[in-house]
Amino acid sequence: MTANGNGGPLDGAVIAVAGAAGPAGRATLMRLAEAGATVVGADADPARLAEAVDAAEYAHGGAKVVGDTVDLLDLDATRDWAAKTEKEFGRIDGLVHLVGGWRGSSSFTETEIADWDFLEKLLVRTVQHTSLAFHDGLLRAGGRGRYALVSQVGAHKPLANNAAYNAGKAAAEAWTLAMADSFRKLGGDDGPQAAAAILVIKALVHDAMRAERPNA
Template sequence: MSAPADTRPLHGKVVAVAGASGPAGQATLRRLAYDGATVVGADIDQHRLDAALAAVRTAVPGADVHGQVIDLLDPQEVHDWADHLEAEHGRVDGLLHLVGGWRGSKTFFDTRIDDWDFLHDTVVRTLQHTSLAFQPALLRSPAGRYAMVSAAAAHKPTAGGAAYAAAKAATEAWTLAMADSFRKESTDPDGDPVAAAVILVIKALVSPEMRAEKPEAKFAGFTDTADLATTLASLWDRPAAELNGQHLWLTAR
C-alpha cells in the first residue's frame, strides 16, 4: 500500500525567507514549515539563524527547514544563493523579504541624513538585491510569489519619520515594478500572470515576547507576527492575477 499523499497546503513548494531570525522571520518559518513547504531561511548572523532554525524544528517536528548565511548587501552572494536554491531543489516558488529597520526623529528638522543612509541599505538595497536575484526563478515557477512588508507610514509620512517613510515608499515602487515584470513576462494561456509580487502594509509588528514584556500595552493597530505569517503562507491560496501588484492592508488605512 502506498503512503498517503501529503495534503498540507504548501507541500512541494520551495520558499526562501530573507531576514529569517527576526520575530517576523521566525513566525513565518514556523508557519511555512507547518504548512508543508521546504523552507530556506537566510540571515547574516549564523548564531541567530541556528537558533531560529532549531526553534522551528522543535515547534514543527519533521520540518523541512534549512538555513544559509547571506549578506544581503552583497548582490553576488544573493544571486548565487538564488541560483543554488533552484539548482538544489529544482524550483523556487517564493521569496519573502522580511528585512527591516527603523530610524526617526522628534521633528522634521532633526532628521539625520545618516538615518536615511542606514535605511537605504537595510530596507531598500536588500530588497533590490533579493528581487533582482530571485525574479528569474520566480518566473520559472508555476506559482512564484514575492512579498515584502511595507508600512502605513509610506502612505502618510510624519514629520519625524521622513527617512523611514521615504525608504518604505521606495521599496513599494520597486516591488510594483517587479509586479509589472511578472505581468509582462509570466502569463498563462489566458494572458494572466502566474507569478505575483505583493506588498503587505502594517503599522508595526508585535510579537508574543513583546506582549509578555508589556502585558498592559494595547499595541493598537499593530499586526501580530503570527497573523503576518498566516497572510504570507496564504499567498499561494489565491491566483497570481488577483495578487500581483496589490497592497494587502493588515492595519487600518
C-alpha cells in the first residue's frame, strides 16, 4: 500500500481528484495531502494543474501529489487515467469529482440553451465518465472505495435564474445515486463493498465565475 507516512487519517489511501486545477480542486489536493493520502489530480489545463500540484506538495512536505492532464469529456481517456492510477499505485480508494462551471441568467425566460449545452458537458458528462471509469477499481479497494460528488442545494430547490446549472447538478446527483445502487446490488448479502456519496453545499460559485457573468 502506498503511504505518505505522516500518520494522517488517510495515510495509505490513494485518492483521485477530477477537476483538480480549479479553486475547489486546489483546496482538496491540499487537504487530502495533509491527511496523508497519495493524491492523483486530473484536469484539462496542464499549466494550472501543475501549479495546483506544486502548491499541495510545497504546503505538505513529503506528500505524494501527482497530476495527469486528462480530457474528462473523453470516456476512453478517462478510463485510461483510472487504469493508469490503479496500476501505478496498486489501488484506488476514492474519487472526488469537482469538475464544474456556472452559467446563470437574469430571469428564467432569459436562460440561454447554449448555457445548458455548456453545463451538461461539465456537470453531467464528466460525472458519467469518471463514475464509469472508476467503478470497478473502487470495488477492488477492499471495502474502502468511495466516489464523492460535490453538489449544490439548487439541485433540490431550483431557482429561476439558475435553471441550467440546477438541472445539471440534479442530473449529476441522479447518476451518482445510480452508481450507489450498482454498488449495493453487486454487494449482495455481504452488503456494498464501495459507496457513492453526494456532498451538498450552498454554493460552488467562485469570484472568477461571478466576474464572467456579473449581472446573473
